[in-house]
Amino acid sequence: MTENQNQPREYDAVKGGESQVPFAAAVLGGIPGVKSRLASPIVEVKIAALSEALKYGDAGLDLIIGTLQDESMKVKLAAYFLLQKIEDLKEKLHLLNNLPIFEFDVITVDPKGTENSRNTSSARFFPEDLGNGVMLEMVYISGGTFIMGSPVTEKLIDDFARPQHEVTVPAFYAGKYPITQAQWQAVMGNQPSYFKSEKLPVEQVSWNDAVEFCSKLSQKTGKKYRLLSEAEWEYACRAGTTTPFHFGETITFNLANYKQNEFCRVPKSPVNRRKTTNVGSFPPNAFGLYDMHGNVCEWCSDRRHSSYIDAPSDGSSWETGTDDNRVLRGGSWEDEAPYCRSMSRYWYLAGEGHRYWGFRVACSLDIPIS
Structure with a gap:
C-alpha cells in the first residue's frame, strides 16, 4: 500500500x-x-x-x-x-x-371545464446552460406503449389521424417548454419572431430553421438534439391519457392559449389573447411538459402522410416518400380547440414559417435513467 x-x-x-x-x-x-x-x-x-x-x-x-x-x-x-x-x-x-427533480400540479377537468382533480407529481430533468444566464430544461420521458391517433367515435375529426395503432416509444428527453426567443437568440444569434419577448416561444421559424437550431445546439453542447418524431410528440402530450386533451375531455382558457372553445361545451371566454403567451403560463401534463396544447404549433421531424396506414410502430420519424411538407402538432393561439387536441395533426412546407409555428426539442442520450 x-x-x-x-x-x-x-x-x-x-x-x-x-x-x-x-x-x-x-x-x-x-x-x-x-x-x-x-x-x-x-x-x-x-x-x-x-x-x-x-x-x-x-x-x-x-x-x-x-x-x-x-x-x-x-x-x-x-x-x-x-x-x-x-x-x-x-x-x-x-x-x-x-438527475434533479422538479414538482408540479397535474390538473384534470370535467366535460364542463370544472377542475375535478389536482395532484402533485414530479419529474427528472437535466439543465443545459446556453450562456448568459439562458437555460434549457430537458425532461426525462420514460418509454412506453400507447394507442396513437383518433378513435372512429371522435367527432369533428378528419381521417388524417386514423387508423388508431399501437406504438412503442423508447425513453427520451423532451424540452420542458417550446423553445423560447431567449434560447433561440443564445444559439442562433438572431430574432425572427413577430411577438417579441424573451420568455415567449420563438415563432416565424420554418422546419428547416428548427432543424438548423438542433444542429447548432448539438454542436454547442456535445449532445444529440433533434425534433421530436410525431409519435414521440403525441406520446409526450398524452402522458398516459386517452382523452382529447391531457386535461380531460375539454380545455378552457385557464388551461391553454387558443382561439375559441365551442367544441369544448363550456361557456365562451371573454379572453381574447390573439398572441403567444410566456411559456409555462398554464398547467403541465403528467410528464411535466408545458404548452402541449395551444400557444404555438410545434414542428415534428416526420414527412407528411395523409393517414397512419403503414406508419412506424417504434416511435421513429416517418421518413418514407419525398413529400416536402412536414408535420405540425398541438395547435396554436390562432387555432380553435379541435386543432389543439392530442391527436390533431396537419402539415406545411418545410421552408415556410408563420407567427403561430414554433417547436420543442428532444435529446437522445447514450446513458438512460434506470
Whole structure:
C-alpha cells in the first residue's frame, strides 16, 4: 500500500483528474464543515460549499449528489453543473440516475371545464446552460406503449389521424417548454419572431430553421438534439391519457392559449389573447411538459402522410416518400380547440414559417435513467 493510498481524492472540476489533499483536512472539519454549510438556509452559502466539497473525493461527491434534491432550484443546478464536469464514466452513470427533480400540479377537468382533480407529481430533468444566464430544461420521458391517433367515435375529426395503432416509444428527453426567443437568440444569434419577448416561444421559424437550431445546439453542447418524431410528440402530450386533451375531455382558457372553445361545451371566454403567451403560463401534463396544447404549433421531424396506414410502430420519424411538407402538432393561439387536441395533426412546407409555428426539442442520450 502506498503512502497516499487512503487519502481522499480531489476532483479537478475542469479536467476530471485527481490530486491529493492532506488527510487531516477531511478529519479536522473538512467534510463536517461542508455538511454544516450545506444545511444553511442561505442559498449562496450552500453553493459555495458545493465547490469545496469537490476536494473530498467520494465523500464530497456524495454530498453534491445529495443536493440534487435540495428545495432550491439554484442549488440543484449548481450541483448538477459541478457533477457534469467530472469526466469519470462511473460517476456520470451515478449522476444520470440522480438527475434533479422538479414538482408540479397535474390538473384534470370535467366535460364542463370544472377542475375535478389536482395532484402533485414530479419529474427528472437535466439543465443545459446556453450562456448568459439562458437555460434549457430537458425532461426525462420514460418509454412506453400507447394507442396513437383518433378513435372512429371522435367527432369533428378528419381521417388524417386514423387508423388508431399501437406504438412503442423508447425513453427520451423532451424540452420542458417550446423553445423560447431567449434560447433561440443564445444559439442562433438572431430574432425572427413577430411577438417579441424573451420568455415567449420563438415563432416565424420554418422546419428547416428548427432543424438548423438542433444542429447548432448539438454542436454547442456535445449532445444529440433533434425534433421530436410525431409519435414521440403525441406520446409526450398524452402522458398516459386517452382523452382529447391531457386535461380531460375539454380545455378552457385557464388551461391553454387558443382561439375559441365551442367544441369544448363550456361557456365562451371573454379572453381574447390573439398572441403567444410566456411559456409555462398554464398547467403541465403528467410528464411535466408545458404548452402541449395551444400557444404555438410545434414542428415534428416526420414527412407528411395523409393517414397512419403503414406508419412506424417504434416511435421513429416517418421518413418514407419525398413529400416536402412536414408535420405540425398541438395547435396554436390562432387555432380553435379541435386543432389543439392530442391527436390533431396537419402539415406545411418545410421552408415556410408563420407567427403561430414554433417547436420543442428532444435529446437522445447514450446513458438512460434506470
